[in-house]
Amino acid sequence: MTFEEYVASRGPALVRLARLLTGDEHRAEDLTQDVLSRAYVHWRRISRADRPDVYVRRMLVNANNSWWRRRSNRELAVDTFADRPQRGDLDGEVADRDEMWRLILALPDRQRAVLVLRYYEDLDDTTIAQILDCSPVTVRTHAMRAFANLRGRCGVPAKDGSRP
Amino acid sequence: MIDLDEQIAQTLRERAEGDVDTDRLLRGSRARGRRRQVHRRTAVGTALCLVGALGFVGVTGPGLDELAGRMPWSTATPTPTVVPPRADAVPGAATDPTLVGTDPQVLHFGLDPDRARYLGWEVIRDQGETVRLSVAGSEEVRVDVSRSAELFSSVIIDGRSFEVTEAGRPTFDGSIRPASGMARGLVTLWQPAPGLYARAVMLHGDRAVLKRAVEALRWKEARRCAAPLRLGALPAGARVTVCSVDVASYPRLVTARFGLQRAARENMSVEYRYASQTGTYTDADRTIGGRPALLSAKGTRLELVGIPRTRVIADFGWPWDGQSPPNVFTEAEATALLADVELSEDPTRPQSWK
Numbered sequence: 416m417t418f419e420e421y422v423a424s425r426g427p428a429l430v431r432l433a434r435l436l437t438g439d440e441h442r443a444e445d446l447t448q449d450v451l452s453r454a455y456v457h458w459r460r461i462s463r464a465d466r467p468d469v470y471v472r473r474m475l476v477n478a479n480n481s482w483w484r485r486r487s488n489r490e491l492a493v494d495t496f497a498d499r500p501q502r503g504d505l506d507g508e509v510a511d512r513d514e515m516w517r518l519i520l521a522l523p524d525r526q527r528a529v530l531v532l533r534y535y536e537d538l539d540d541t542t543i544a545q546i547l548d549c550s551p552v553t554v555r556t557h558a559m560r561a562f563a564n565l566r567g568r569c570g571v572p573a574k575d576g577s578r579p
Numbered sequence: 580m581i582d583l584d585e586q587i588a589q590t591l592r593e594r595a596e597g598d599v600d601t602d603r604l605l606r607g608s609r610a611r612g613r614r615r616q617v618h619r620r621t622a623v624g625t626a627l628c629l630v631g632a633l634g635f636v637g638v639t640g641p642g643l644d645e646l647a648g649r650m651p652w653s654t655a656t657p658t659p660t661v662v663p664p665r666a667d668a669v670p671g672a673a674t675d676p677t678l679v680g681t682d683p684q685v686l687h688f689g690l691d692p693d694r695a696r697y698l699g700w701e702v703i704r705d706q707g708e709t710v711r712l713s714v715a716g717s718e719e720v721r722v723d724v725s726r727s728a729e730l731f732s733s734v735i736i737d738g739r740s741f742e743v744t745e746a747g748r749p750t751f752d753g754s755i756r757p758a759s760g761m762a763r764g765l766v767t768l769w770q771p772a773p774g775l776y777a778r779a780v781m782l783h784g785d786r787a788v789l790k791r792a793v794e795a796l797r798w799k800e801a802r803r804c805a806a807p808l809r810l811g812a813l814p815a816g817a818r819v820t821v822c823s824v825d826v827a828s829y830p831r832l833v834t835a836r837f838g839l840q841r842a843a844r845e846n847m848s849v850e851y852r853y854a855s856q857t858g859t860y861t862d863a864d865r866t867i868g869g870r871p872a873l874l875s876a877k878g879t880r881l882e883l884v885g886i887p888r889t890r891v892i893a894d895f896g897w898p899w900d901g902q903s904p905p906n907v908f909t910e911a912e913a914t915a916l917l918a919d920v921e922l923s924e925d926p927t928r929p930q931s932w933k
Contacts, residue, residue, distance in 0.1 A: 422608060427599035434595050441844070444599075448607040455612025477732050477742040515590040534584070535591040548744050548759055566583060 526561035673798035676774035695795035806835035807926035809933030811919025868918030
């Protein structure tokens with residue numbers, strides 16, 4: 416697969432993943448361009464990997480976790496909080512999701528990444544572990560902590576058999 | 580009531596949706612990728628030239644026995660070195676760790692110049708400080724220091740970009756271990772003082788070199804981020820966020836970069852590059868501070884020209900494809916900034932650096 420073919424087929428999904436990791440649309444595209452530009456340099460090697468998409472997504476998650484990005488994200492997150500609509504402004508469900516998004520954004524980077532990869536990308540723990548360069552046990556630990564965090568703050572019950 | 584799984588999934592789907600301009604993404608990624616390739620090739624070419632030069636010294640120089648215990652730059656043909664000047668009034672990182680990364684003009688740790696050679700240094704405001712060094716002619720060792728245990732994972736070593744990651748929570752125990760993200764890299768993390776976090780990493784593992792590099796660090800001194808260029812008046816509301824100097828190929832090549840920021844997306848950089856074996860650029864379409872200058876076709880880059888073997892470039896505006904943010908640094912601000920820079924008359928004399 417050429418670099419151009421890869422970006423054409425997977426680029427939109429990477430940008431969407433970056434939107435969830437960064438919480439900011441402009442930054443998401445900038446981050447994705449930056450990661451793809453690094454992949455471009457090493458494309459011959461990456462394209463020979465068994466699962467190039469896992470490799471590129473790992474680059475994306477790591478790039479977002481780098482300090483510079485995280486610091487900027489925090490600045491943006493504050494803006495997001497300040498501007499968020501009040502509960503009374505929207506109907507209940509939308510307000511709940513808005514509140515949930517705010518809580519997800521406030522999670523530590525690794526916990527948020529696990530939730531995004533599991534619930535948006537619908538990946539299994541083994542693949543998530545490959546992307547995050549950790550063990551599946553660590554993935555489950557991050558997921559459990561993220562769940563405990565969200566459950567404690569929003570009071571939504573987990574259904575029986577919730578994935579963590 | 581919707582269960583938590585479903586609520587998370589719905590929220591994420593809702594937040595991720597929206598059109599993506601794939602053509603713009605491809606154009607931007609490819610353009611940036613090509614720029615990275617050019618930088619890498621330049622770095623590799625420089626390294627090969629240096630290897631060639633050192634190889635020649637090796638062939639014609641003294642035998643191995645005579646070299647034992649001696650630094651390569653103290654042999655018959657010493658390699659000139661640069662040591663950033665002391666900032667005597669400023670305490671070192673071990674004395675006051677809270678100062679690390681607070682002032683891009685000051686590095687709060689240093690090296691014992693008898694045990695290691697500076698290849699470069701960098702301060703990024705609110706992030707941390709970096710020194711790149713070589714021990715007895717070894718390959719590059721990169722040391723990153725910060726006030727936080729969450730050291731940034733993206734690092735450039737020998738001109739190549741890597742993601743240095745730790746599985747789980749990083750352990751600052753001083754042990755030397757393989758660095759993930761590199762084939763043969765080694766990394767060590769430790770706390771030189773309470774509240775101070777350090778990481779040393781090298782591309783090709785040599786435990787002894789990494790250990791000696793760590794031992795060569797000096798934590799009770801501060802040094803200035805000196806360069807052959809000094810910025811004057813800054814644009815209103817802007818502040819310097821990055822000072823980065825590379826002297827790995829000194830005296831043939833000296834580069835420096837300053838980053839300015841005014842708001843989250845308002846960035847400008849000023850790059851200085853002296854290369855002893857290049858010519859002098861002369862194409863100009865304006866004059867800035869009495870010097871000829873040239874504006875790029877895209878209108879986001881101003882360059883001072885006519886300075887022998889030297890380039891001074893200000894990148895401003897929004898250089899990437901895609902919609903520009905509403906506020907960016909302007910050409911007028913870049914012009915005023917370049918008009919006020921001070922340049923060292925002889926970049927090969929570090930004593931004259933600002």
